[in-house]
Amino acid sequence: MIFQEISRLIAYDERQRMVPADRARLTALVDSARAQDPADYTTLRALGVGLLVLGEYGDAIHHLGRALDLAETSGMRIAASINLADAHRYSGDAATSEAICREMLALAREEVPEMVYFPLQHLGKTLIDLDRRQEAREVLQEALALRAAEGDPELITRSREALRLLDT
Incomplete structure (x- = not known):
């Protein structure tokens, strides 16, 4: 559910990069998720994507890496890894x-x-x-x-x- 909530707060800029559609709401959602210190794949991935969209690349990479460690299927691994790739790309790597x-x-x-x-x-x-x-x-x-x-x-x-x- 958190992934869907975060997804609804994402728009795309002219370079087709994810940007906040509503920065204040996205920040509040990310802060709330972060305060809960999540330890499950879905929440960590969602939090990582939210942080990526907010431009907090280091934290995004950290949380997406944690999600990747919890990936139980190849599909889950692919999804978290592609989000991780975006975090690196957006940060200039x-x-x-x-x-x-x-x-x-x-x-x-x-x-x-x-x-x-x-x-x-x-x-x-x-x-x-x-x-x-x-x-x-x-x-x-x-x-x-x-x-x-x-x-x-x-x-x-x-x-x-x-x-x-x-x-x-």
Whole structure:
């Protein structure tokens, strides 16, 4: 439930990065979760994402790392790791973000094929940050194709918006 609450307070900027839709409410929710000193995967991941969106990258990396330690499935590992990759990317460490995305892409291809679009999308955005535009385009086109096959309009829109970043 906390992940959904935090997700509702997230918007995207012109670079397709997560930003607070309501900073005050997001800060209050994150502070409340942090005060409870969570020890479960879901809350730690949600808290990490909230901290990431608020720009508290060090704390985000810490909490996402703790969530990752508690991941019980490959899908959980992929989700927390991609959030961790974003924390590194947003903080300016695109090389670490790329390494994490590539590792999770390999894991998804091997064990959770229905999640391949997730590390692809984030790898593509990382490659944009690294100014490797052609490689980013190829990766994001693959993510879009997989998302289109799934039929989720919001995910399709996110992939199209990421591809539009390459046209600027």
